[in-house]
Structure formats: C-alpha cells, structure tokens
Amino acid sequence: MSPTLRLGVTGLARSGKTVFITSLIHNLLDRGQLPFFDPLRQGRILSVYIEPQPDDSVPRFEYEDHAALLTSPDPQWPQSTRSISQIRLTIEYEPIGAFWNAFGTNRLHLDIEDYPGEWLLDLPLLDASFQEWSRSSIASAREPQRGAASREWRGFLSQLDPAAKQNETLAREGAAVFTRYLQACKQETLALSALSPGRFLLPSDLAGSPAVTFFPLDLPAADREAPRDSLRAMMERRFEAYKTHVALPFFRNHFARLDRQIVLVDLLSALNAGPYAVADLRRALDEVLTCFRYGENRWYSFLTGKSIDRLAFAATKADHLHHENHIRLEAILTSLMNDSLARTAFQGADVKAFAMASLRSTREALVKQNGDSLGCVAGIPIAGETVDGQVFDGKRELAIYPGDLPDDPARVLAPDWIGTGNPLHFVRFRPPLAPAPQFGKPAPLPHIGLDRVLNFVLADKLS
Numbered sequence: 001m002s003p004t005l006r007l008g009v010t011g012l013a014r015s016g017k018t019v020f021i022t023s024l025i026h027n028l029l030d031r032g033q034l035p036f037f038d039p040l041r042q043g044r045i046l047s048v049y050i051e052p053q054p055d056d057s058v059p060r061f062e063y064e065d066h067a068a069l070l071t072s073p074d075p076q077w078p079q080s081t082r083s084i085s086q087i088r089l090t091i092e093y094e095p096i097g098a099f100w101n102a103f104g105t106n107r108l109h110l111d112i113e114d115y116p117g118e119w120l121l122d123l124p125l126l127d128a129s130f131q132e133w134s135r136s137s138i139a140s141a142r143e144p145q146r147g148a149a150s151r152e153w154r155g156f157l158s159q160l161d162p163a164a165k166q167n168e169t170l171a172r173e174g175a176a177v178f179t180r181y182l183q184a185c186k187q188e189t190l191a192l193s194a195l196s197p198g199r200f201l202l203p204s205d206l207a208g209s210p211a212v213t214f215f216p217l218d219l220p221a222a223d224r225e226a227p228r229d230s231l232r233a234m235m236e237r238r239f240e241a242y243k244t245h246v247a248l249p250f251f252r253n254h255f256a257r258l259d260r261q262i263v264l265v266d267l268l269s270a271l272n273a274g275p276y277a278v279a280d281l282r283r284a285l286d287e288v289l290t291c292f293r294y295g296e297n298r299w300y301s302f303l304t305g306k307s308i309d310r311l312a313f314a315a316t317k318a319d320h321l322h323h324e325n326h327i328r329l330e331a332i333l334t335s336l337m338n339d340s341l342a343r344t345a346f347q348g349a350d351v352k353a354f355a356m357a358s359l360r361s362t363r364e365a366l367v368k369q370n371g372d373s374l375g376c377v378a379g380i381p382i383a384g385e386t387v388d389g390q391v392f393d394g395k396r397e398l399a400i401y402p403g404d405l406p407d408d409p410a411r412v413l414a415p416d417w418i419g420t421g422n423p424l425h426f427v428r429f430r431p432p433l434a435p436a437p438q439f440g441k442p443a444p445l446p447h448i449g450l451d452r453v454l455n456f457v458l459a460d461k462l463s
C-alpha cells in the first residue's frame, strides 16, 4: 500500500485552479524547471505517471485536453470549471538517507481535485441560520459601493412581506433577481469574492431545483415564529435543504477528506478593482479559513477526524507584474492572510503565502520614459482587451507598464491609496506560444514560483 496525499486546489472563481493543476502535472511529468522543488533538485524523483483515480464516481480531471489546448499552436485558456473532477499522479522517489538509498524506491499517490471556486463559499453557510445569513447578505447589498449592482435586488426586497403566504412564482422570481445581483458583483468592475450561495452562480445539475430557489429576507429584529405556509418559512426550509443536500455532501465527500490545501487567490483582479474589492477578498479569505478550523469544537469536526496540516495561499497570475513587484504581491497576500488568521483565531496548520504564475504568459522588458526605466511586461492581450481605448485583436504583442504595488501592504485597504485613478492596470494575456520541444518531448509549461509552492505542500512527503 503506497501512501496517498489528497491535495485540494481551492480558490475562488477564476483564480487559476485549472491552469495551476494542468501546469503542476505537466511540469512534474515532463521534469520542468523546478529548481526550488527539493526532491527534484536532489535527483530523487525517479518517475511520475498518471494512474487511475481512486473514486469511480467522480469525473477524471481532463488533464490531456487542458494541456493540449494550452500547448496547441493557437493556445487557449480552459473554460470555467462547472463540476468536480479528480486525477491521481504516482510519484516514485528515492527516500533521503543511506539506508533507504540501498533499498530502492518509495511511492506516493498524489490525488488532486478541481472544483468550481464558487462552491467553496457554501461551507461557511453550514454554521449559519437563515436569519444570520439574511442579515449579513442584505447588509452587504446595502453597502454604497454595491449601489448600482444591488439596485434591482433592493427594490424587489422592499416590496416583500416575509409573513405573506408562500408563493412559488415569487420564489423563482426572487432567486433570479438575487442571482443577477450576485453575478453583477462578480463582474470585473466590482470583482467581489465573498458571494454565496455558490450554486447560485454555478448551479451545475441543480439549476431550477427548489434547493437553489430561495433568497434572503429582510427580517424584523425581534425573532418571531413564522407561520408554516409563509414566505419566510418557505425560504428558511429551502435554505436548510441547501445546507443539508448541497453544502454538507460537498464538505463531507470532498473537502473534509483532503490532507493539504492550496488556496489560489486572484489578488490582482481585486487590486485592479480597488480597496473595496480587496476588503471583500479578505472577507472571503476569513470565510475560507473558518472552514479549515476542524480542530475546534465545531460540529462537523466529528465527520472527519482529519485536519489539514499545511495550507498554502498563492497569489496567481504574477506574470502580470514585473518581478520587482512579486515580493510586494507576496507581502500583500501575507498581510491580508495574517489579518484573517488573527480574526478567525485560526491555529494548527502551517500557513504560507506565495506569489506565482502557473503559466507564464509574458516576458519582461524595461522601457525608458523621461529618463526613468519602467519595469514592463510584454505579451499578447487576448482579443477584446482594451488599453487606453485601443481594442486588441489577440494577435499583436504589447509591452505594458502595469504600475507598482504599494510598499506598505496595509495601503491596499486604504480607500485613498488609489487617489483619483487606479495606478494599476492589468490586461489579460493569451497563453504563451508553446516553446519548441526538447529532445523530442514537449517542453514543460513555463511558470513563476510553482516550484516553491510544490516544495511547501509536497517535499516533506517525499523525504
């Protein structure tokens, strides 16, 4: 029996999970440039291969399709993930130490799971009552920064009487209006993260079912019993059904069985959208960390008996910044994470933050301007991206100065740090053209810092 490490690649929507998993496998299978991954640098990795996964009921992660798409002559990013999938890598390695060296190899199964990032935010709901969720959700919708995004939803809500008789048509209409509000919050301009329930944004096979046909209600402060056939009772029942039939099985069958987690964070999109989005991202991180507090007397700790001993947070897509800014990006993530660690009184696991790019899509360039050298990144913006009003066709390369992150990480939460205009500007780039094959084999996907993340989550299991 070889030991197994179940690695959860977690992250909010579009944070880069699928690209990360693809690049990780590609680099391990094809021995990429991973100088900071100790077992490989020490020459102890003997072979890596894909094996049948352990769970027959979970779809296989479509590694071959994603890798083919990213390395094709016209490389493309993968589609958004719509459901859970899994893949098993087996790593044969030489253990450290003279005794073992004389006696051959060890094996480790690395089981990796990919799932839609939105689902992650369902886990904090497990501990919330309908009333608590309604209050916090409606309070957020009333924040001025969400004014435009939540207008229709607030208007709808103000017409409702929670004590009125239950009504299926109204329930469907309300769920649709509430979903439109969540979708508007997710758009690039707001780039918010803490949006739940997750299946409203990505219902998968639940679309249209009662479990996703509910919405929060503006309830009176004094807790009164609602008649069984009232709108409030109907919403409450469905909220509880969502917890029992959607959030809990996901937690029990997947999340709770993981040994280690990598939490990918699209910090750049939040920075691009401004301090409100960064604060919201921190709120989402708080919620994620709360889910990891298995050890404490939370009722769901009885379900698992397992605890995560290492947790890596990684700010992805660092190739949008010149390398001089990578340390600042890491410092900002560390600072947000430390805030969250303190606020959630999280203990028990080794936690570390990284800045990385799973698939490096840019190269660096220095551009002279008024006697100064600006650290730029050059790549091909994806078709439709705009820079200074210029629309890109997905073919032309552009060198862009994305701006400098602040020196002091705490500044990113200060409402005044972006002044009148955001000093940061990121465009989305196409994946890089695949490098020429090496020794007849495809060249491994280029990355930034993938090896440091791997070393943190994997190296001690290969010792």
Ligand SMILES: Nc1nc2c(ncn2[C@@H]2O[C@H](COP(=O)(O)OP(=O)(O)OP(=O)(O)O)[C@@H](O)[C@H]2O)c(=O)[nH]1
Pocket: 011, 012, 013, 014, 015, 016, 017, 018, 019, 020, 077, 078, 079, 080, 081, 082, 115, 116, 117, 118, 316, 317, 318, 319, 320, 356, 357, 358, 359, 360, 361, 362, 428, 429
């Ligand atoms: N430049 C750059 N862009 C990246 C990188 N990784 C991801 N991206 C961008 O981020 C987008 C989302 O990446 P995915 O891996 O699909 O993200 P995900 O977390 O799986 O998203 P969902 O499945 O929707 O939850 C991609 O389409 C790319 O535009 C990277 O290393 N560099």
Ligand SMILES: [Mg+2]
Pocket: 017, 018, 019, 079, 080, 081, 115, 116
């Ligand atoms: Mg995905």
